[in-house]
Amino acid sequence: MLQPEQFAGLATRLDNIAPFHVMELAKMAADLERQGRHIIHMGIGEPDFTAPQIVIDAASRAMADGRLQYTSATGLPELRQAISGYYRDRYRVDVAPSRIVVTAGASAALLLACAALVEKGAELLMSDPCYPCNRHFVAAFDGVAKMIASGPEHRFQLSADMVRDNWSSTVRGVLLASPSNPTGTSIENAELRRIVETVRERGGFTIVDEIYNGLRHDAEPFSALSLGDDVIVINSFSKYFNMTGWRLGWLVVPEQLVASIEKLAQNLFICASSVAQHAGLACFAPEALAIYEERKDEFRRRRDYIVPELQRLGFRVPVMPDGAFYVYADCSALSDDADRFTREMLEQAGVVMVPGLDFGPSTTRTHVRISYATSMENLREAVARLEKFLSGRS
Structure with missing residues (x-):
């Protein structure tokens, strides 16, 4: 063989x-x-x-009713609206539904973000340790994950000083995860703000993986989206919403990136699973x-x-x-x-x-x-x- x-x-x-x-x-x-x-x-x-029974029932109804066709590449409008409402109610931040792209899991969201932003040889700053697939998405588009040793004294996370000290002409942005896999640690809100400002001053982009944000235990709810419309955030139905095998997530991008992300999504995925999207709507019910x-x-x-x-x-x-x-x-x-x-x-x-x-x-x-x-x-x-x-x- x-x-x-x-x-x-x-x-x-x-x-x-x-x-x-x-x-x-x-x-x-x-x-x-x-x-x-x-x-x-x-x-x-x-x-x-x-997934709770209410979510399973929503999927069953969608299948029984034959709502199995392709959706828009950006997702069901009502699901994008529900996610927008979730940010408003939980995080007290207004996110226009038009900025939300429903994806085939957080992996697809990261792939779309990297496809749109990472060029050959471009470096993204990331913490060491970090989730391996995140850096491999960068490598898949011929970029370079520049990993910075981040020990317990920094909560295993990047700091604004680290970003400043490691920035160069080849660095294009940062990819953060808060809370992080593998460490379960978050970037403190004030430090995250300083990181975003440091990157912004250098004309770079900030991507924040928030797939565990719903499972943040020791602080008030907070999303990096409150730090400006230029911050790109990735989230998922897998962890907090207990839907790992359903392969459903979302990406929040600046308005000026939506058309480019939609074009990529149309070609790479067509759309996320329609059944999973209809089920995902039920996740936001009070029950x-x-x-x-x-x-x-x-x-x-x-x-x-x-x-x-x-x-x-x-x-x-x-x-x-x-x-x-x-x-x-x-x-x-x-x-x-x-x-x-x-x-x-x-x-x-x-x-x-x-x-x-x-x-x-x-x-x-x-x-x-x-x-x-x-x-x-x-x-x-x-x-x-x-x-x-x-x-x-x-």
């Missing part, structure tokens, strides 16, 4: 896109489960909750929003349980995560190789965590990402297994 490296037609940009190592661990876990092992998954960032807030409270309860337990077991958590459902923990007191450590943990304890290998060079060997998007029962069992595993290694 012809191997990929033997295929002469492969684009050289593939050299800049690394494998997603978390999926390798997921395959290892699946193999163990087929052998009859019980595995506790604290690796992939997927809510254990599914659904009440359910989401209850689930958010449950995620916070899980965080408040797992962080002290991890610290008791010897993990270092220098920054309390304030959003999403991740803990980015320093495991260097337990192992000198996070990748080997997570493989041993999976094989011997049946617990999946993700090594820092995926998230950037500064924390490759020292950190693991722990997802607490699983039940309290599983979290308690995981702690018991980890305690036994770690005591056996000492």
Whole structure:
């Protein structure tokens, strides 16, 4: 069989896109489960909750009524209006529906933003650690993700000073995530404002990934959209709205970019799933929003349980995560190789965590990402297994 490296037609940009190592661990876990092992998954960032019944019913009605045709490339007008209302009610910011583009998940939103803004050789400043796919979207359009080591003293996030010190003639903008995957930490509002102003002064663009913003625990609701109409924001129905497999998200862009983004969306996607869009409308019903807030409270309860337990077991958590459902923990007191450590943990304890290998060079060997998007029962069992595993290694 012809191997990929033997295929002469492969684009050289593939050299800049690394494998997603978390999926390798997921395959290892699946193999163990087929052998009859019980595995506790604290690796992939997927809510254990599914869409509420009101959302499922909306999808069923759309299918029963035959509302399955293509929509506009920018999405159902009523869904764009509902998202606009969500920003008004939750974040106290007015966003014209015309600036909202409904997409096939946040991944499609990032792809469209990068397709419109990233040219060959253009650099985007990003934190290290960060979600690997974000930097790979930049590489897919022949841009360069310029990663800046951002330690716990900066909440694992970029600062305005970092942006200022690393700006050059080849830098075109910044790509931020608040709250972040893998760290679960947010950029403080005042610092985010300073970053936006710093980028604006240099004629660059700011993209903010807010897909976990609905799961921000320790602050009043805030969106980067309040910092100016030139800020580009990406969001998703996957995390807060518990619709990972529905592949539905949105992109908010300045008015002058809408026509260009629409042209790209028409050619690359035609539109997001019509069924998912009709279901997404139900997410903004008061009944659904009440359910989401209850689930958010449950995620916070899980965080408040797992962080002290991890610290008791010897993990270092220098920054309390304030959003999403991740803990980015320093495991260097337990192992000198996070990748080997997570493989041993999976094989011997049946617990999946993700090594820092995926998230950037500064924390490759020292950190693991722990997802607490699983039940309290599983979290308690995981702690018991980890305690036994770690005591056996000492």
